[in-house]
Amino acid sequence: MEDELISKKELLDLTGISYGQLYRWKRKQLIPEEWFIRKSTFTGQETFFPKMLVLARVHNILNMKDDLSLDELASRLSDTGGFSDIRLTEKAIAERNIVTDLTLSSYGLDVQGDDGMYSFDTLLHLYVADNLLANGDMNLEEGRLLLRTLDSHTEELKGRPCELYFVRKMGVALFMLAPSPAELYFDEGVRLIAKVALGDLIEQLKGRLS
Amino acid sequence: MAEKSKDEGQLPDLILNGVGSAAGGSYDRVLIDGVGKVGDSLTARLFKANGQIRVKGGLETGEMEVNGIMNLEGSLKTGRMKLDGMLHIEGSLKGESCALNGLVTVKGDCELEELKGEGGFTVEGLLSAGHADIRLNGAGQVREIGVETLKVRQGNKSMWNRLIGGIIPKLKSELTAKTIEGDHLDLEYTTADIVRGNVIVIGEGCSIGRVEYGSELSVHPGARVGKEVKTGD
Incomplete structure (x- = not known):
């Protein structure tokens, strides 16, 4: 793609x-x-x-x-404003049907803020995970790795177009985040499971939030 | 030259009379008569200038009125503006409405909701407007135009003008653009590579490489059009 x-x-x-x-x-x-x-x-x-x-x-x-x-x-x-300071409760997320209950119940506790609220970034991460889970590309355990990856690089990638590569080699899952446009080439043993443009998901998520 | 501050909490005015210079900054009103020089970027609610003005920076204002020559080394952001004379902008121009009588040069993009003008203009970037109504009394040069409605007319059709235009090409009252795109385009004396739109009227003296129209197209017999293409259904 x-x-x-x-x-x-x-x-x-x-x-x-x-x-x-x-x-x-x-x-x-x-x-x-x-x-x-x-x-x-x-x-x-x-x-x-x-x-x-x-x-x-x-x-x-x-x-x-x-x-x-x-x-x-x-x-x-506007790309930065409006949504970046949004905070939702678990209930609100479920009501708006942003991510599935399964995702929310599996990861919710790990990523929510101290006050039990979800920020826009967190929501986005959940949304990404939810998408991959829904496609059947990723299993629950890998989802945790994904969330950790996204979370630790939120700051660096803020405001930049970015793509998530999900690859597997010998059954081991790897996540890569690359500012787009980037072209990555892998060795033969690697299978590219999914490539997700985070920008698209941000758009979709904004659509669901408003 | 006088700089006086009003009551606290309210921005001061900048008033320049005669020959003088001032620093930039935020003001409530800026009134310049004569030859004025402003050293840095300006922010003002109201900007009024007569004479020759040079601003070594950008200008952001709610309302502006210029009579004379103005040079702006930054970008201009304005609400309503009225211009008689010459305005040169190194950056881009962004505003609500512009009543133009004279010459404008913009190095960047020019974005206006409403443009009503007589005279000439050069925009090196994109000229984007809601409604543009232009009477050309000099050369109009734009790289790209994107509008909702555009009307171009030749201002002065006197013999004398045509003669001068013939001798000095820069004074020829014609609009030149690479591409013109809009919903309603009503053109006269325009040279363009591509014109795209819904309802298009190609008037006298036009020379267009390719016209792509959605619903209506009418071409004046005195116009040259390379190729006519109907798009959509």
Whole structure:
């Protein structure tokens, strides 16, 4: 799975938004500047976007824009603000169906804060684990390792696009976190079980939280 | 030159008359008449300047009005702005609305909700606006335009103007851009590689390499269009 890009035109066709809307959202910083990737093609310069990220974001905007003004949306979607100081109780997480009960009951006690609340980062980690568990890629014990890995590197990777590689060799599970875009090459014995762009999950998680 | 502070808790005003210079900082009102120089970035609720002004930094203001020549070495962030004269911005321009009468040069991107202008402008980055209504009285040069609605007209069509435009290309009242994208585009005297939009009107004097339109396209007989493509269903 590569970091797929989508051209501006494809994006507009796929989502049914117009040029005007796209530029308006950009002005309101609903779509961050870094996502506008300029590349030269045979028709000249074209703008591309990271596919998963931008589709999730556009989807979120379209869903929310009926209830909120664009400015409110902007503050809600902005990458750092809004969510980073969110704290949820176990009950709230279960109610919103963010992660499954199984995940929550297995790992909840290990990762929750002293006051029994979950921060956005913790939630994200749980969400990642939950996704991998749900796909059947990972077992519960490996999940613990994953959470520890994510937890110990939260600070370094904050605000940077990052990918999680989950590989196995001879049945031993390994987790790797790499700031994207990075290309990793493994030896033959290694099987890449899953590659997860954390940015996508952040988008999804934000969607569920709002 | 006078710098006076008001009651505590309220930001002071910066008032410059004649020839003078001031440091940057945060102010409530900045009023400059004459030749003024500001040494650093400025933040102000209201910025009013007449004459020649140079700011060695950025400017952030809620409302601004400039008559004369202004040079900005940083970026400009503003609410409403009114400009008569020349404005040169080294950084980017971000604002709500802009009423332009004169010349603007922006080295970075230019993002405005509403742009209504007469004169000429150069934007080396992206010109993004909600509604742009431009009457060209000089050259308009933009790398890329992304708008909801755009209307371009030639301001002065007198013989004299055409003559000057013919001799000095820089004074030709034409808009040049690489790409123009928007929902409603109404162009005149525009040269562009690619124009993409929903409803497009290509008026007199246009020369467009490729037009991609969604629902409507009309081309003036006096315009040149390389290729017309209908997109979508």
